[in-house]
Amino acid sequence: MSAGAARLYVVLTYVPRRTSVPVGALGPVMFERGWYAYVGSAARARRARVARHLAPEKPLRWHADHLFTAFPARRAWLVNGAAGECELAGALAALPGAARRPHRFGAGDCRCTGHLVYFARRPRHVEVASAAGQRAAVRAFGLPPRLKPVSGDD
Numbered sequence: 001m002s003a004g005a006a007r008l009y010v011v012l013t014y015v016p017r018r019t020s021v022p023v024g025a026l027g028p029v030m031f032e033r034g035w036y037a038y039v040g041s042a043a044r045a046r047r048a049r050v051a052r053h054l055a056p057e058k059p060l061r062w063h064a065d066h067l068f069t070a071f072p073a074r075r076a077w078l079v080n081g082a083a084g085e086c087e088l089a090g091a092l093a094a095l096p097g098a099a100r101r102p103h104r105f106g107a108g109d110c111r112c113t114g115h116l117v118y119f120a121r122r123p124r125h126v127e128v129a130s131a132a133g134q135r136a137a138v139r140a141f142g143l144p145p146r147l148k149p150v151s152g153d154d
């Protein structure tokens with residue numbers, strides 16, 4: 001697959017207070033209060049993958065399963081035409097107030113710093129689009145009503 005054909009997604013959640021969460025092989029991970037954007041890719045069945053992240057109960061298979069079980073997803077985007085997931089995570093982390101953490105989260109199949117990006121404040125659609133690059137298309141993934149954000153949304 002060429003880099004430009006990556007079928008990526010971003011799932012956003014909010015951690016309301018400093019919390020330690022067991023994350024599989026990473027062990028207990030301390031999540032500071034704030035927003036977290038998880039970058040993933042799915043060559044096939046991407047919508048089903050994202051829906052799985054949004055499901056309240058599931059087998060805890062990936063790092064992200066532990067996070068989204070503890071803190072339900074608030075928003076998700078599908079990203080077409082960006083470079084790979086490692087690159088998108090890096091570009092998101094370059095936004096103001098953002099950083100990749102915890103180290104190596106979700107990076108079991110690559111060598112990068114990690115696929116989870118912390119934000120002190122909620123990242124907006126336009127920021128995700130700017131991180132994805134000019135040639136990429138970013139569109140909102142419809143959340144089930146129980147997960148719809150309640151306020152301050154764009």
Ligand SMILES: [Zn+2]
Nearest residue numbers: 086107110112
């Ligand atoms: Zn990576």
